[in-house]
Amino acid sequence: MSASPRPSVRQRRLAAELRRLREERQLTGDDVAAELSWSTAKVSRIENARTGARISDVRRLLRLYEVNGPHHDELIALAEDAAEKGWWEAFPSIGPEYAQLIALEADARKALCWENLVVPGLLQTESYAREVISGWQIVDTLTPQEIQRRIEVRMRRQQVVERQPRPLELQVVLDEAVLRRRIGDAAVMIEQVSHLLRMSTLPHVEILVLPLDAQQRILGGSFTLLEFPPLYDAPFPDTVHTESLTLHYLEDERETNMYRLAHHHMRQTALPPEESRLLLDQTRDWWTKPRE
Template sequence: MSASPRPSVRQRRLAAELRRLREDRQLTGDDVAAELSWSTAKVSRIENARTGARLSDVRRLLSLYQVNGPHHDELIALAQDAAQKGWWEAYPSIGPDYAQLIALETDARKALCWENLVVPGLLQTESYAREVISGWQIVDTLTPQEIERRIEVRLRRQQVVERATRPLELQVVLDEAVLQRRIGDPAVMIEQVSHLLRMSTLPHVEIFVLPLDAQQRILGGSFTLLEFPSLYDAPFPDTVHTESLTLHYLESERETNMYRLAHHHMTKAALSPDESRVFMQSSIDHWA
């Protein structure tokens, strides 16, 4: 079974754009089905990304909607991309929610993170990740092989931050408690905070430390708001994911804006990136 039965970001982009084009032409699903000798259910499945759209079907739809030129070529390219499997589908045991998170991160332009428990997965070192993932043994029995697979997946996720082309922009607010909370032994913490310090010097990564004595009025749990570029002339909604023992996703404009405002407030309350680097260095000295 595929690790990601949910439609990918690119499948959903394509589906939404095909639906928009139909509506722009003032056609109903029944009209399209009659013109192409399809069932109305097939049109609905394509437009709701419940089934992958075959390239030949996309070509017929674009012809019906009289889409030509660059827009036509971009949507064909999007359809081709949507048909490709992600690397995470080789790990069926990670589950659909985690696979969805990886797919979202892969296509996102920017991530706004607030973390008050542990270092975000995209910035974890291997030894720190091993300690965090092994801790799940308390609530979920994992074989040694599964632990190794999960560590491998977590490290592969980080490619989106390190890739040469269009790396994921990160704005991370870390509660001071994250730097004080011991995960593993002091050597693990020294390595992890040193890694954060190095990553914070990258032009597309900003890390803000929120001191425990700062005025913090928003006491919600950790979250990440993912923002997406408009690719192939097909937009995609911002998405918030929250994580405790399970993952949850929010996409309504009102809800995602609430999290954006919360993140903005916390960056203003936190130390500046330069001050945060000084603070992280003091944390390294503490663990040493």
């Protein structure tokens, strides 16, 4: 039996705000249930995002809580967004954990990435992604059709980086070893490094390289920390995801702050933007040389 999908960021944000509004009005779940002729369990399910909130139910709650104007309109818009299916739901074979990552990226404001194995998925070229995904054949038998579907998903994920009007802000620190590690042939690597150079010129994308001869005191694995915009001053917890053979998520405030501090340290240790671009350019030239 497959695991139940986790509620989306939008569902959780809506649920948290509805709970905050109820508490602000000094109402209990029983009070709300009595006023709306609901069960107390229904109020609890909505406030804990265990069930999707119908637009009509959200309207009744906002009317009870006397929420009007822009706040009302924003919450209705959030409820409508939460009710919509994401494009990734058309690809059930990717699994719930990967679907959760895509949903988180779709709602995030900023991604802080540290990568010491491969180029982050949000910055991979199609050829590079094909080589990475095909490599999973060692531990998971994939049909050619499934490989192609996964490549399509990875490419569509990247739309968040250039979406308008609010693209996902990226702060990426790459170990130089990532640039030297051959994924595919030299042509794949030249194209990938060239893509990194292009992306690094975008105002909301920072790509820094940690050179091999730099002092590295934090020897942990790759991770991405996702930050989310607040909703009426109510913060949404940062989420860290780490990836090896499987995906893992962390939301505990103390733990995510450890990753934030680690990223800050590596960002300070890495080469500054212009020097990182120079190293990227030199690495691209290095890949053009004949390999023995």
